[in-house]
Amino acid sequence: MKRAEIQFDLPSLSSDGGLLLLKKLNDRLGISRRMAACLTEYRKRGGSHSQEKMLIQRMFGIALGWEDCNDFDTLKGDPLYGIALGGVPATQPTLSRFENAVRRKDLFRMSLELVGLFIERHLENPPKQIVIDMDATEDPAHGQQEFEFYHGHYGKHCFLPLLVFCSVDGQDEDLVGAILRPGNAHAGRRSASILRRLVSMLKTAFPSCEILFRGDAGFALPEMYKACEDLNISYLISLGKNSRLLQMAGALIKSAREERNQTKATTRHFGELMYAASTWPQERRVIVKAEAMEKGDNPRFVVTNLTGKPEELYAQYCRRGDCENRIKELKLDLASGRTSCHRFLANCFRLLLHALAFVLLSAVRRLLVGTALARATMGQIRIKILKVGALVQTSTRRTLIRLPRGHPHAELLTQLFA
Secondary structure, eight states, X not given: OOOOOOOOOOSSEESOTTHHHHHHHHHHHTHHHHHHTTSOOOOTTOOSSOHHHHHHHHHHHHHTTOOSGGGHHHHTTOHHHHHHHTSSOOOHHHHHHHHHTOOHHHHHHHHHHHHHHHHXXXXXXXXXXXXXXXXXXXXXXXSOOTTOEEETTTTEEEEOOEEEEEEEXXXXXXXXXXXXXXXXOOTTTTHHHHHHHXXXXXXXXXXXXXXXXXXXXXXXOHHHHHHHHHHTOEEEEEEOOOHHHHHHTHHHHHHHHHHHHXXXXXXXXXXXXXXXXXXXXXXXXXXXXXXXXXXXXXXXXXXXXXXSOHHHHHHHHHTTHHHXXXXXXXXXXXXXXXXXXXXXXXXXXXXXXXXXXXXHHHHHHHHTTTSTTTTXXXXXXXXXXXXXXXXXXXXXXXXXXXXXXXXXTHHHHHHHHO
């Protein structure tokens, strides 16, 4: 058997051949152009790197697994980044100054533009229904960052981002909001005002579209019900158990328990009741799922203004679990928890940068519809589509990027680049 030797001496080689696909998509969608227009120029004389270029650099880096600014100290020699960015990447100190110069009004404009990207994508084919899902998640903090606090529910020092997703006519969910909040915030903090602004933009763009809001028990707040009713939209919101609800649903729970005792299998019975908490101005319809399991009773309650069979409405509420899968992608595949700046506004900006990378990779996933990778996670998309070895050859007439013929998805990559 011959001896195998390894040498790192190939010139002009990149491990991120899919970077040019991200560049083509960003150019087509105008993500960086629109977002950079929201930023205030913080340098009196400009600089060698435009704000859009630095935004693209961070967005591409996060999408490809280089989520830290100092990663670009080692990527500065990668030939594809020079092509995609139109020049040498900015260094870590330059990127850090860029992130820490953001202003509150810049973040607000970027948040509106994130919704605008979603709306623009559907203008040619207006949706019949838009489902809005909100959820809060913890973002662990590991230092003396502004507004990081200990959160009792999660048992750690953290921030508490609010993430907002929209799905159109049963399609995959799009990220339309990523708002970083202090670690001691309630799960539903600012959710009503954000919902009002979002629905106003959606109704302006799609006046005949039906809108449904779904949320877990963290959004079971009087102001959320009022916002939905004032906006004339439907809602399905989980309601925490209390003694009064358990008493009112007692007969249904008992019936499920008796059937479980007979069949020795998990049993679910559905029903409904009219209920008003002390903070509500009137009664509202509450869907009841009386579930009896081997370990005990597991009743659930969902408040709604929709008509329909209780079991069908509860199933529709349960489909909000898809947004939890998207949150996992944002946190695990795109490392959105890298909010390690001291300034709170800089960390807000970082979360938005990760959201933009999510939007960009969502566009890649839409291109994969009808292929074996149609349901791939963002981590799988990165490994199977974007992390491709590329040889870059430059002459006086052209730059030739050569990808491996033996790549398992070579044919698919050819179609995507076309």
